[in-house]
Amino acid sequence: MSLKDVDLIDGKNKLELAISRIKAHCTGKNTLVAFSGGKDSQCCYHLCKDAGIPFTAQYSVTRFEPPELVSFIRENYPDVIFRRAYKMTLVDEIAYRGLPNRWARWCCDTKHKKTPGFDIAVVGVRAAESARRKARWRTFGRKPDGSFYCCPIFDWTDDEVWEYLNGKNLPHCSIYDEGRKRIGCVCCPLATNFMRADAERWPKTAEMLFAGFSKNWEKAIASGGVTSTGSPYRMLEWGTPRAAFEHWLDTGMTIKKSSKDPGEDEPCLFAGTGFSESDGMAETENDA
Numbered sequence: 001m002s003l004k005d006v007d008l009i010d011g012k013n014k015l016e017l018a019i020s021r022i023k024a025h026c027t028g029k030n031t032l033v034a035f036s037g038g039k040d041s042q043c044c045y046h047l048c049k050d051a052g053i054p055f056t057a058q059y060s061v062t063r064f065e066p067p068e069l070v071s072f073i074r075e076n077y078p079d080v081i082f083r084r085a086y087k088m089t090l091v092d093e094i095a096y097r098g099l100p101n102r103w104a105r106w107c108c109d110t111k112h113k114k115t116p117g118f119d120i121a122v123v124g125v126r127a128a129e130s131a132r133r134k135a136r137w138r139t140f141g142r143k144p145d146g147s148f149y150c151c152p153i154f155d156w157t158d159d160e161v162w163e164y165l166n167g168k169n170l171p172h173c174s175i176y177d178e179g180r181k182r183i184g185c186v187c188c189p190l191a192t193n194f195m196r197a198d199a200e201r202w203p204k205t206a207e208m209l210f211a212g213f214s215k216n217w218e219k220a221i222a223s224g225g226v227t228s229t230g231s232p233y234r235m236l237e238w239g240t241p242r243a244a245f246e247h248w249l250d251t252g253m254t255i256k257k258s259s260k261d262p263g264e265d266e267p268c269l270f271a272g273t274g275f276s277e278s279d280g281m282a283e284t285e286n287d288a
Contacts, residue, residue, distance in 0.1 A: 002160075002163065003015045003156075003160050003163050003164060003167075014155065014156060014160060015164065017155075018043075018047050018152040018153055018156070019047055019050050019051045019152070021139055021140065021150060021152045022047055022048055022051040022053060022122065022150060022152050023051050023052075023053065025120060025140050025148070025150040026048070026051070026053050026055070026120055026122065026150060027053055029119035029120045030056075030117060030118050030119045030120075031048070031053060031054070031055040031056070031118065031119065031120055031121075031122060032055065032056055032057075032058060032115060032118040032120070032121045032122065033045050033048055033055050033056065033057040033058070033121075033122045034058065034121055034122065034123050034124070035057040035058060035059050035073070035077065035080050036059065036124070036183070037059065037069045037070075037072055037073045037077075037173055037183065038124070038173070038182065038183045039161050039162065039165060039172060039176070040124030040125075040126060040153065040161060041124045042165060042170065042172070043124060043152075043153050043156070043161055043164055043165065044122045044123070044124045044152060044153065045057055045077070046164075046165075046168060046170065047152055047153070048122060055122070056081065056118070057077065057079060057080045057081065058080065058081045058082075058083050058115060059073055059080050059081070059082050059083065060083045060085065060115075061082055061083065061084045061085075061086075062107055062108070062185055063086065063089075063090040063093075064090070064107055064185035064186050064187065064188070064205070065185060065186070066175060066183070066186055066202060067202070068173060068174055068175055069173055069175065069183055072171075072172075072173040072174070076171055083115065085109075086109075090208050090209075090212060091208050091211050091212040091215070092212070093106075093212065094208075094209060094211075094212025094213055094215070094216055095212045095213075095215035095216050095219065096216070097216070098213070098216045098235075098254065099189075099209065099212075099213050099216070099245075099248055099254055100189055101189050101248070101252055101253050101254060102189050102190065102192075102251075102252040102253055105189065105190070107185065107188075114147065119148065120147075120148040120149065120150055121147070121148070121149045121150070122149075122150050122151075122152065123149050123150070123151050124151070124153060125137045125151045125154060126151075126153055126154055126155075126156055126157075126161075127154055127155060128156070128157050128158060137151055137154065138151065138154065139151050139152065139154045139155075158181070180194075186198045186199075186201075186202045186205045186206075187199055187205070187206065187209060187249070189248070189252030189253070190252065192250070192251060192252045195248075195249045195250070195252065196249045196250065199249055209245075210241070210242075210245050213241055213244070213245055213248075213254075214241045217235070217236075217241040217244070220233040220235070220236055221236070234255040234256070235254040235255050237255065237256055238254075238256070
């Protein structure tokens with residue numbers, strides 16, 4: 001089905017419906033477009049232009065992003081604001097917190113931290129991405145804190161996203177041409193199938209990750225192998241920081257076993273909105 005095929009029920013095609021959602025929910029509002037540089041956020045950016053509403057597009061820097069992605073955004077979307085909500089270098093933060101893992105993803109804090117001053121965030125969430133997003137998100141909703149969001153392409157397929165972008169002859173980040181269906185942070189612990197490949201693809205980032213982890217390991221040793229709460233640093237069971245780091249690249253965890261492993265999850269993408277994956281269950285919702 002094409003974006004321009006008319007739905008017999010409402011008399012609009014998907015492109016018209018997406019634009020009407022933006023107009024209905026964002027007109028007269030101070031609107032933030034959560035821009036990641038990926039294909040879905042590109043759609044949201046250009047659909048807001050199609051809808052004729054003023055907006056601010058923002059990319060929240062995590063320090064884990066592929067350099068190709070940053071270059072793509074700077075070259076093709078110079079009006080996108082780069083937001084830096086962190087206070088430490090990547091090495092220093094890992095030295096302080098340890099490597100992010102599958103159940104303690106502090107790396108996303110700067111991305112999820114809400115940007116004040118906006119009435120609504122336009123987010124490129126789609127139901128086709130996962131069963132979780134299909135169940136938890138809608139085209140419009142509100143968080144418990146009263147923040148509103150609009151997901152104008154919620155019902156679009158991957159093919160329809162590319163149909164829209166290619167129909168406008170828009171460029172896309174070169175990482176997609178390497179066979180990636182999604183673009184996220186380098187060595188994201190929620191994308192364990194790609195972590196080792198990422199470390200090989202972006203060795204400088206991997207070196208910084210290991211440098212920070214080595215300092216965190218030294219901190220654990222200096223504390224007698226016990227945390228401030230009296231629990232043992234279980235990563236030390238590996239004997240060396242390199243062994244623990246290699247295990248992390250394979251599993252997204254620095255310890256040998258954990259009953260807390262959340263199982264399958266998916267990379268987050270809600271930059272600057274104040275939303276995380278767990279916020280998806282809307283307090284109010286409207287499928288219009």
